[in-house]
Amino acid sequence: MIAVWKRELQSYFMTPIGYVFVGFFLLVSGILFTFNNLMSGSGDVAAMLSSFTMIPIFLAPILTMRLFSEERKNKSEQLLLTSPLSLTSIVIGKFLSALTVWLLTLIGTFLYVLIIGSYGRLYWGEIISSYIGFFLMGGCFIAVGTLISAVTENQVSAAVISIGINFFIWVIDSVIYVVPVAFVSTVLQWFSLYERYDPFARSQLGFSGILYFLSFMTAFLFLTVRVIDKRRWSEG
Amino acid sequence: MIEIQGLSKRYGNKYAIQNVTFTIQKGEILGFLGRNGAGKTTTMNIVTGYISASEGRVLLDGHDILEEPRVVKRRIGYLPEQPPLYMDMTVDEYLKFACAIKEVKPGAVKAHLNDVCELVKIQDVRKRLIKNLSKGYKQRVGLAQALIGNPEMIILDEPTVGLDPRQILEIRSLIKRLGQDHTVVLSSHILTEVADVCERVVIINKGKIVAQDKLGSLTSDVGDTFRITLRVAGQENEIKRTLRSLEGARYVDSLGVKEDGSYDFMVETDRSMDIRRPLFNTLAKAGLPILMLRPADITLEDIFLKLTGDSEEA
Known part of the structure; x- marks a missing residue:
């Protein structure tokens, strides 16, 4: 698992993908930071991070689109699948590599916190809670992308489908209130990442929220393992 | 194992x-x-x-x-x-x-x-x-x-x-x-x-x-046939006629021109007989110089023909 993690992480920075992800994230978040914090003189870090939450919807698929689809296309997955590694450790290793890039990117945004800190007071409880929530929510988008990458053989399709699903997750909160069937709106609520993120932004770092995000990721990674395993048995 | x-x-x-x-x-x-x-x-x-x-x-x-x-x-x-x-x-x-x-x-x-x-x-x-x-x-x-x-x-x-x-x-x-x-x-x-x-x-x-x-x-198993390919200088019909007249030549097939002024042929015989010497003498007598002669490899198709009996596959 560690070998796969290392290889993927290296690959992110040997190819433009890692730089594109980090660069675009910091560019867009920098623009938002400039308008929402610098120009309006706001020192609210939680609000700053909340304004960033829509960015991973569009950018997380960049990290995940090639994880499995490319390996499948150029057959390098044969090396992994015929090695003694278990499928679960391959999937987790790849997921963790994307998660590491995401973590590094978030560390990059700490610069904004330092800038705010040099002009005003920082509320560390709120900052840490918001960052943990944001990191976990991004992890969920990465887990979704990992699954989609295992389903498709084409990077572009993987990215587009992942963006579609992430976008749907983003608008779920608005959809829930217009769905007349109670059961459907309850099911949809299960997938509402933003509703789970809200308490983190209000410095309510709760066990249930963390557990929800971790379960969400685990479920999607489990599905990824099942999808790849099923393909090996496929008779279609 | x-x-x-x-x-x-x-x-x-x-x-x-x-x-x-x-x-x-x-x-x-x-x-x-x-x-x-x-x-x-x-x-x-x-x-x-x-x-x-x-x-x-x-x-x-x-x-x-x-x-x-x-x-x-x-x-x-x-x-x-x-x-x-x-x-x-x-x-x-x-x-x-x-x-x-x-x-x-x-x-x-x-x-x-x-x-x-x-x-x-x-x-x-x-x-x-x-x-x-x-x-x-x-x-x-x-x-x-x-x-x-x-x-x-x-x-x-x-x-x-x-x-x-x-x-x-x-x-x-x-x-x-x-x-x-x-x-x-x-x-x-x-x-x-x-x-x-x-x-x-x-x-x-x-x-x-x-x-x-x-x-x-x-x-x-496939080996009841022996094949040779050869390149002979001269007229195609004359070479073919001479080759066919050879005792033991079961099948003669023209493979076309690979070198100017000569034609390539494939000759099949029984494995039990080596016709290379009579072939050389006959062609020499007819004034048709051999430019190349070599035994043809038995191909996968040959073995398949024999093993599967599926001539369209070959």
Whole structure:
């Protein structure tokens, strides 16, 4: 698992993908930071991070689109699948590599916190809670992308489908209130990442929220393992 | 020893392979022959655990690949038809990665890599990115990957496809060398390649095993025919007439012009008789100089014709 993690992480920075992800994230978040914090003189870090939450919807698929689809296309997955590694450790290793890039990117945004800190007071409880929530929510988008990458053989399709699903997750909160069937709106609520993120932004770092995000990721990674395993048995 | 028992793989209603059964003995170099699409790769993919069979099982010294995948996979090195390379890595990085996933002890990696790279002759490209290597080198890096972890069994699927003649010869001699310490399965559609390196052959056609035997026994089955090709200077009709007049020439076929002023022919005779001398004398007497004469190889198609009786396939 560690070998796969290392290889993927290296690959992110040997190819433009890692730089594109980090660069675009910091560019867009920098623009938002400039308008929402610098120009309006706001020192609210939680609000700053909340304004960033829509960015991973569009950018997380960049990290995940090639994880499995490319390996499948150029057959390098044969090396992994015929090695003694278990499928679960391959999937987790790849997921963790994307998660590491995401973590590094978030560390990059700490610069904004330092800038705010040099002009005003920082509320560390709120900052840490918001960052943990944001990191976990991004992890969920990465887990979704990992699954989609295992389903498709084409990077572009993987990215587009992942963006579609992430976008749907983003608008779920608005959809829930217009769905007349109670059961459907309850099911949809299960997938509402933003509703789970809200308490983190209000410095309510709760066990249930963390557990929800971790379960969400685990479920999607489990599905990824099942999808790849099923393909090996496929008779279609 | 690998026992392949009643292996079948179904795609929809069609069988890619059906009831494939054979054994690979420890220490042998086994040729796995078949035309493109015959089911070679499917079989190899199942044996290495890349895909699963619909029916049947694969046992390595009694260990089932489905029940104990780690035990079996650790003992098999696989070079698929398209080497599973990461183009964005250098050769060294790639092979170190292969060492890590194949559970080579960290302390032994350096020496092991040196041995493997020396064996497949890639010492001089170890620091280069794989994407910048020639096809021959890529193939060797793929082969090096299969050797990582020193597996008992090495499975090579069409290892010489797309290589130039010199590279083909190098890979073949390497396979022979590997056969001294490993059990090797060479899957190929080129009979001469298999004849060159393998001791025993399994032939698959349309997903079914049609023959398995020592190579010598197989070719002697087809061997009631002896073929020679020759190039003769002169008029086509005259040469053909002269060749047909030869005693023992069962079949004469014109192969066209390969060199100005001459024609190529294929002559078939009974294996029991060598017509080269009478052929030379007759053509010399007729004033038709032989520019080239050589026995024609028995091709995979010949064996297939004999074994499957399917003339349209050949």
